[in-house]
Amino acid sequence: MTKKFLLITTLIIVASLVLSACAPKPTAAPATEAPAATEAPAATEAPAATEAPAATEAAAGTLKIAILAPLSGSVPTFGVSTRDGALLAIKEWNEKGGVLGMQIEPIVEDSQCEADPAVNAANKVIDQDGVKYIVGEVCSKASIPVSEIAEQKHVVQISPTSTNAQLTLNPDGSTKQYVFRACFIDPFQGTVGAKFALDNLKATKAFILFDQGNDYVRGLAEAFEKAFTDGGGQVVGKETYTSQDTDFSAILAKVAEAQPDIVYLPDYYNIVNLVTAQAKEKGITAPFMGGDGWDSADLDKTAADGGYYTNHYSPDDTRPIVQDWVKNYQAAYGSVPDALATLAYDATNLLLAAIQAAGVNDPEKVKDALAAIKWDGVSGTITFDQFHNPIKSAVILQVKDGKIVYVTTVAP
Ligand code: PHE
Numbered sequence: 515m516t517k518k519f520l521l522i523t524t525l526i527i528v529a530s531l532v533l534s535a536c537a538p539k540p541t542a543a544p545a546t547e548a549p550a551a552t553e554a555p556a557a558t559e560a561p562a563a564t565e566a567p568a569a570t571e572a573a574a575g576t577l578k579i580a581i582l583a584p585l586s587g588s589v590p591t592f593g594v595s596t597r598d599g600a601l602l603a604i605k606e607w608n609e610k611g612g613v614l615g616m617q618i619e620p621i622v623e624d625s626q627c628e629a630d631p632a633v634n635a636a637n638k639v640i641d642q643d644g645v646k647y648i649v650g651e652v653c654s655k656a657s658i659p660v661s662e663i664a665e666q667k668h669v670v671q672i673s674p675t676s677t678n679a680q681l682t683l684n685p686d687g688s689t690k691q692y693v694f695r696a697c698f699i700d701p702f703q704g705t706v707g708a709k710f711a712l713d714n715l716k717a718t719k720a721f722i723l724f725d726q727g728n729d730y731v732r733g734l735a736e737a738f739e740k741a742f743t744d745g746g747g748q749v750v751g752k753e754t755y756t757s758q759d760t761d762f763s764a765i766l767a768k769v770a771e772a773q774p775d776i777v778y779l780p781d782y783y784n785i786v787n788l789v790t791a792q793a794k795e796k797g798i799t800a801p802f803m804g805g806d807g808w809d810s811a812d813l814d815k816t817a818a819d820g821g822y823y824t825n826h827y828s829p830d831d832t833r834p835i836v837q838d839w840v841k842n843y844q845a846a847y848g849s850v851p852d853a854l855a856t857l858a859y860d861a862t863n864l865l866l867a868a869i870q871a872a873g874v875n876d877p878e879k880v881k882d883a884l885a886a887i888k889w890d891g892v893s894g895t896i897t898f899d900q901f902h903n904p905i906k907s908a909v910i911l912q913v914k915d916g917k918i919v920y921v922t923t924v925a926p
Contacts, residue, residue, distance in 0.1 A: 577616040577875060579604065579865070580639035581858075582650030582660065584627035588757070589782045591810040592652045592854050596674060597622055598847055599858030600649050603866070613866050614875060625651050625660075627782075632656035636663045646670065646877045647869070649861050652854065653782075654678035654730040661693040668692060670877045670884065672865050674857035675826075677703055677806065678733045682902040692881050694902040696861035696891070697826055698926070700730070703805050704737025706908045706924045707778070707824045711803060712745045714922075715822075717775035721751040721800075723765060723789065725781055728757060734780035734805050742778075750774050755785075762789050766796050777802045783810035791817035808913075809853045818913045826853040827893045828909045828920040839892045853893070860891035 581600045585593035604618045612618055621643055623635035632651045639645040640663070648664060648671045651657040657676035664671035665684075672694040673681060679699045682690050711717040720742050724735035739749055751772040753765040766789070769777055779789055779802050786808055793802070794817060801820045808823040829840050829850050839859070843851040851859075868884035869875065889896045896904040910921040 575616055576619040577613055577869070578619045578621055578639075578643055578645045578647075579862070580621045580623060580636075580643070580645040580648045580650070581862075582623050582625040582632060582635050582639075582648060582656075583858075584652055584656070585622075585624040587624075587626035587628060587631075588784050589627050589653070589810070591783070591812050591852075592627065592675075593624065595852050595854035596650070596652050596858040599674070599843075599851065599855035600862040602843065602846055602855075603859045603862035607863075607866050613869050614873070616875070618866070621645060625656055627651070627653040627656055629656055629659045633659050633663065636660045640667055640669055646875070647865055647880070648672070649674060649858065649865060651676065654681060654733070655728055657681050658729060661690055664692050665690040668877055670694070670865065670868075670881050672696060672861045672884070674861035675806070675854055676730070678729045679901075679903075680729065680733075689901050692877065694864075694881075694884055694898065696857050696864060696893070696896065696904060697806075698906045698908060699903050700733045700805070701737045702926060703824050703908055704734050704739075704780070705741040706910070707734075707780075707803055707805065707822075708738045708741035708745060708747070710822065710824075710910050710922075710924070711742065711776050711778075712747050715776060715801070718747050719750045719772070719774045720747055720776045720778055721753075721769050721772055721774035722749060722778045723753055723755065723762075723769070723781075724779075725757055725785070726754045728781070730805075730807065731781050735778065738778050738780065757785070760788060762792050763796070766793055766798065769793070769800075770796055770798055774800050776800055778804070780805040780807065782807040783813045786821075787812075787814040787817055790814065790821065806853060811849070811852065813913070815913050815916045815918075819915070821913045822921065823911055823913075824908045824924075825911050826906070826908065827856045828911060830920040831909075835890065835892055856892050860889075860893050860896065863891065864889050864896060 583593035583596040604620050608617050621639055625632035625635045646669055651660055652675045654676040657673040658681055661681055670692050674696045677697055677700045682693045722735050725731045777800050790802055804823045806825050809825050867889055868880050868887055872879040872883040885898055894906040905926050907923050907925045909923050912919045912921050
């Protein structure tokens with residue numbers, strides 16, 4: 515190896531180290547020990563390495579991946595977890611040499627779990643930053659409008675967590691070619707909740723409370739109602755509210771009067787906290803039940819005590835892939851990963867694996883690779899059906915004595 519070559523290689527390695535050091539870091543304490551560090555990433559290898567992988571890396575440039583997450587607004591824990599899960603996946607890939615020889619550059623945008631900020635963020639990353647791949651948004655009502663842009667502009671979008679069926683579908687029912695998700699969908703999630711209420715809780719009378727203006731909440735309420743009544747149960751009341759409401763006493767009075775066995779409240783944790791606290795004050799003892807939107811470190815476990823919710827994953831799952839993930843995430847951020855962090859990690863890995871499999875940085879080829887992929891994720895093995903939905907199990911969790919307790923797993 516010539517001196518000149520050695521010098522160039524060294525410069526390139528230094529440049530790629532600086533680049534990866536510049537990548538936005540999660541606010542929580544970063545990993546002291548990188549999960550993939552033991553695999554001796556190319557960058558730490560001696561410059562004399564004969565194959566000089568770093569040379570191709572620098573020549574190929576960087577690959578930008580946008581992460582659209584609600585870091586502010588009504589559900590900030592969703593955004594923080596999503597960002598942190600995605601960044602950890604990117605960090606691991608970068609330490610192993612990146613993808614197609616490129617280091618990955620995350621671009622994080624706060625999309626607030628709302629349509630307008632999410633659309634603005636999507637347009638910004640595509641038009642200004644030249645991004646061709648988006649991980650996000652979290653909330654269906656934000657991901658759905660983003661998906662229309664992604665489809666139109668031929669940008670690959672994978673939402674880690676948006677469960678509303680419409681995300682991947684065009685109005686005529688055909689599949690959006692560029693849009694994917696890493697989670698199951700609400701027709702499944704709602705059915706799992708209804709069956710559990712009927713079979714395990716022996717509920718026969720359900721009351722449903724939902725926000726008509728939230729695609730996710732409305733879709734899940736509909737799925738629950740259908741499955742609960744199909745299964746022989748009776749919906750004894752249904753009331754709506756808006757995301758601006760703070761006083762739920764009028765609708766809770768109706769719940770108290772109807773004396774249901776279960777109250778289905780498939781909203782996000784911020785609303786769940788308010789409604790369950792006010793229900794307790796009213797003396798309502800029927801258990802509440804919800805969906806993945808309850809998953810937050812900020813769920814009020816006193817107010818929601820005794821409640822159940824369907825979710826994508828449990829950190830108590832004993833499979834090694836789950837336990838390794840929990841350990842790595844804890845080392846990086848000092849907390850146990852929730853479903854949002856886990857799905858963001860899986861979604862980012864899926865996307866990067868598809869880019870690798872496509873062998874070329876071209877969204878048209880990457881979307882085909884993604885559609886055909888089989889990937890062992892933390893949240894389960896992922897293959898896509900014709901609508902770009904993975905077929906996966908759900909878990910049921912209970913809020914009990916200040917803790918979240920794993921109850922059971924339900925396969926599709
Ligand atoms: N499924 C929710 C939606 O589509 C988002 C979510 C997923 C929230 C997982 C919490 C946990 O809007």
